[in-house]
Amino acid sequence: MEDKRILYVSSEVVPYLAENEVSLMSYDAPKMINDQGGQIRIFMPRYGSINERRHQLHEVIRLSGMNLVVNDMDMPLIIKVASIPKERIQVYFIDNDEYFKRKSTFTDEDGKLFTDNDERAIFFTKGVIETVKKLNWVPDIIHVQGWLASLLPVYLKNFYKDEAIFSETKIITSVFSQSFDGPLGENMKSKVAFDELPEETIVDLTDPTYENIMKNAILHSDGVIIASENVSSSLTKFIESSKKPFLPFTTKEKFAEAYTDFYKKQV
Numbered sequence: 151m152e153d154k155r156i157l158y159v160s161s162e163v164v165p166y167l168a169e170n171e172v173s174l175m176s177y178d179a180p181k182m183i184n185d186q187g188g189q190i191r192i193f194m195p196r197y198g199s200i201n202e203r204r205h206q207l208h209e210v211i212r213l214s215g216m217n218l219v220v221n222d223m224d225m226p227l228i229i230k231v232a233s234i235p236k237e238r239i240q241v242y243f244i245d246n247d248e249y250f251k252r253k254s255t256f257t258d259e260d261g262k263l264f265t266d267n268d269e270r271a272i273f274f275t276k277g278v279i280e281t282v283k284k285l286n287w288v289p290d291i292i293h294v295q296g297w298l299a300s301l302l303p304v305y306l307k308n309f310y311k312d313e314a315i316f317s318e319t320k321i322i323t324s325v326f327s328q329s330f331d332g333p334l335g336e337n338m339k340s341k342v343a344f345d346e347l348p349e350e351t352i353v354d355l356t357d358p359t360y361e362n363i364m365k366n367a368i369l370h371s372d373g374v375i376i377a378s379e380n381v382s383s384s385l386t387k388f389i390e391s392s393k394k395p396f397l398p399f400t401t402k403e404k405f406a407e408a409y410t411d412f413y414k415k416q417v
Contacts, residue, residue, distance in 0.1 A: 151410060152187035156180070157289035159278050161296025163194045163241065165234065166205060167255065171326050171378055172296045175405075177234070179293065182406045183413075184239055191287065193278045195270070195298065196230055196243035198253045207232045207243060213284050218276045220269050221341040225249070227277050244277035256298070256330070267298070268335035268358065272342065275301045279310055288315050291413060294323045295377070297330070300363050301342070303370035308347045320372040322413075325364055325385060327378040334358040361385050368392055373416050375409070 160176035167173050180190045196207070213229035228245035244250070249270045257263055264270070279302070282289070294302050303321045310316060335341075339355040354366040365388055368374050374389050374396040381399070389396050395416035400408040 151183050151413065154183070154188040154413070155288065155290045156183055156188055156190050156413070157282065157287075157292045158190060158192045159292060159294050159299045159302055160192065160194050161274075161298035162255070163192060166194065166200050166232075166241070167197070172329075175324065175377055176295045178402070178405070179295075179409060180239060181237055182409065184237065186410065190239065191282075191285075191289075192239065192241045193281070194241060194243060195250050195274055196228075196245035197255050198251045199255065200243075202230070205232050210242075213281055216280060218273055218280065219345075220272050220276070221344050225273055227273075227280065229277075229281055242278075242281060244274050244281070246273060246277075249273055263330055263332070263334065265335060268338035268341055271298050271301050271334075272345075274298060275305050278302065279306065279313075279316075283313065283315055286315070289319050292319055292321050294321065294367065294371070296326070297334075297360060297363055300367040303367045304342075304347065304351055305345070307370045308351055309345050321370070322373040322375060323364075323367045323371040324375040324377040325368070325381055325389065327380045328360045328382060330360055332359065334360075334363060361388075368394060373397075373412065375412065 158180045162173035163176040164173045180192055183190050207230045210229045210231050216227050217224040218227050225246055225248060230243040230245055232241050256267060294300060303323060306316060335358060338358040339352055342352050342355055354362040368389060374394050376399045379399050397408060397412045
């Protein structure tokens, strides 16, 4: 994997958030490629629960300052960066006071999903892509992990389809076990449709359940990784019938060889 450029776009990453399937793999996979001599970047949201002083985050002025339009609202983009200790891995944080200042990640103190999670997902997606454009860093592969990042495939293949920097980039989406119940937001489809994505590309977002959001990501990806042992049977069948190259679930002890082989041969 030497000199391969892989952009990891993740909703959660250790050591910045608590350990779970998504956050651990969002650390383990980039570290594995970094150890093999690949070039990697990680992007994640800058949630309010992240201690900026302890993790030594600092704002990148040259990348910050632009406004992103989300559902006809101008939202300022702030970019911060930090390095994972001992690993020489840079992590870029997408920040906005309206969307990410709150201390919780996805739910309020009563465990209810934030009503603007759909807008947060749109903002995060646009923020990542616009920042990569500013960096002028051309990724060979973009690996999406976590549902908050799952709009990136449909946006890259439609809203950003004419961006030359991504013309050869392949997208891989990891599918984890279901992490929330019910729809993400009643108006998610209309908010995405504001960006003039073709109707047929966002049909699944009419009822934005976890499975439908992931189905949309799968349809617009070039490869899929089943990252949890207990992904639902219906979603597994959808992946198998999608005709996309896919990697079945692999244990943590064996994932390095399987992921490397998948990156090299399947996408």
